[in-house]
Amino acid sequence: MKFSTKAIHAGQGADPATGATIVPIYQTSTYTQEAVGVHKGFDYSRTANPTRRALETQLAALENARFGCAFSSGVAATAAVVGLLSSGDHVIVSDDLYGGTYRLFSNVFGRYGLQFTYMDMTDPEAVRKALRPSTKMIWIETPTNPMLTLVDIRAIANAAPDLIIAVDNTFATPYFQQPLELGADVVVHSTTKYIGGHSDVVGGAAITDDKDLYEAIKFQQNSAGGVPGPHDAWLTMRGAKTLALRMREHERNAMAVAQFLEARTDVDRVYYPGLASHPQHELAKRQMTGFGGMVSFTLKGDDARALAFANTLKYFSLAESLGGVESLICHPARMTHGSIPKEERERRGLTDRLLRLSVGIEDISDLIGDLQSALEAQQPLTAPA
Numbered sequence: 037m038k039f040s041t042k043a044i045h046a047g048q049g050a051d052p053a054t055g056a057t058i059v060p061i062y063q064t065s066t067y068t069q070e071a072v073g074v075h076k077g078f079d080y081s082r083t084a085n086p087t088r089r090a091l092e093t094q095l096a097a098l099e100n101a102r103f104g105c106a107f108s109s110g111v112a113a114t115a116a117v118v119g120l121l122s123s124g125d126h127v128i129v130s131d132d133l134y135g136g137t138y139r140l141f142s143n144v145f146g147r148y149g150l151q152f153t154y155m156d157m158t159d160p161e162a163v164r165k166a167l168r169p170s171t172k173m174i175w176i177e178t179p180t181n182p183m184l185t186l187v188d189i190r191a192i193a194n195a196a197p198d199l200i201i202a203v204d205n206t207f208a209t210p211y212f213q214q215p216l217e218l219g220a221d222v223v224v225h226s227t228t229k230y231i232g233g234h235s236d237v238v239g240g241a242a243i244t245d246d247k248d249l250y251e252a253i254k255f256q257q258n259s260a261g262g263v264p265g266p267h268d269a270w271l272t273m274r275g276a277k278t279l280a281l282r283m284r285e286h287e288r289n290a291m292a293v294a295q296f297l298e299a300r301t302d303v304d305r306v307y308y309p310g311l312a313s314h315p316q317h318e319l320a321k322r323q324m325t326g327f328g329g330m331v332s333f334t335l336k337g338d339d340a341r342a343l344a345f346a347n348t349l350k351y352f353s354l355a356e357s358l359g360g361v362e363s364l365i366c367h368p369a370r371m372t373h374g375s376i377p378k379e380e381r382e383r384r385g386l387t388d389r390l391l392r393l394s395v396g397i398e399d400i401s402d403l404i405g406d407l408q409s410a411l412e413a414q415q416p417l418t419a420p421a
């Protein structure tokens with residue numbers, strides 16, 4: 037089965053109880069047993085629920101894997117994977133990543149005795165040198181949020197063959213990037229984003245083809261209990277059916293937006309892996325089958341100018357999150373990445389002037405027109421005194 041067919045058919049067979057063509061929302065917490073321990077495979081909905089199971093089957097198929105666990109959010113999925121580790125274990129983490137992941141690692145798991153080294157992973161040899169006897173996991177976000185930096189998954193997996201390689205594949209989605217085929221052991225998603233696709237549901241997933249790893253993650257899922265309810269699972273599953281269609285359109289629009297911004301003299305830098313000017317454009321072409329829908333950039337001028345620009349846009353809502361059909365703009369330093377200390381942020385290039393676009397699938401002429409009007413509404417830059 038090819039990708040779009042899997043999105044529509046994997047886990048989506050007719051309901052065995054009624055023949056319903058679409059998987060029903062099994063809005064139940066529990067299941068009546070014929071006798072103690074005699075039941076149809078479900079006994080309590082934290083452990084398993086038919087609607088959630090259909091979503092898990094669908095998402096696993098999209099990553100070309102056998103096993104998936106759905107969670108109530110992306111950070112719940114991340115917590116379940118890092119929760120496999122024990123006090124004293126060491127994790128190497130890509131140094132640009134979602135602020136909430138940084139917060140979870142540093143401020144929650146750090147208190148439980150896990151050790152995290154954040155580093156630039158563009159040099160796999162440097163990653164190999166940073167390995168310690170206690171290193172158990174490498175946590176990769178690629179492309180990173182919000183700088184759109186890439187990490188060569190295969191090179192890192194080769195540099196650390198015995199460790200758990202976890203990849204947050206939220207930005208690329210399985211449509212554009214298949215980390216398990218590149219040597220990763222587990223893929224994590226915020227399904228809140230492109231997979232759900234309509235900004236109406238929060239969720240997460242951890243997907244693997246390794247049975248032992250799956251059993252361990254499922255144990256975490258059931259023990260810590262960060263599961264989605266059946267209605268949220270159903271919404272996510274419905275969204276995922278059109279992932280391929282949406283991603284093609286997100287990418288087409290994002291490329292046009294990135295090229296438009298790059299050609300403007302009032303724009304300082306544009307970060308988009310699809311641009312030939314992106315320092316890792318060749319890796320992007322090799323590792324991904326498309327470049328995604330996220331574009332970050334800096335305007336010339338100060339951060340007040342950047343904020344005024346963001347407030348002037350009509351179709352790009354000023355909002356956290358990404359990956360929905362509607363376009364969003366975010367000021368990462370004050371919004372999604374505010375929990376990272378300023379000096380850490382700036383070391384990664386995440387300045388107060390940085391803006392991040394989640395380019396939606398509206399008509400491209402409206403989006404470009406909106407950006408153009410907002411740029412032209414700004415005070416002209418005055419020459420330095």
Ligand code: P1T
Nearest residue numbers: 109110111134206226228239356357372
């Ligand atoms: O929000 P939640 O579903 O818990 O997902 C967390 C998460 C994990 N990984 C990546 C790469 C993410 O971008 C996120 C969430 N990010 C945002 C809310 C944001 O606006 O960047």
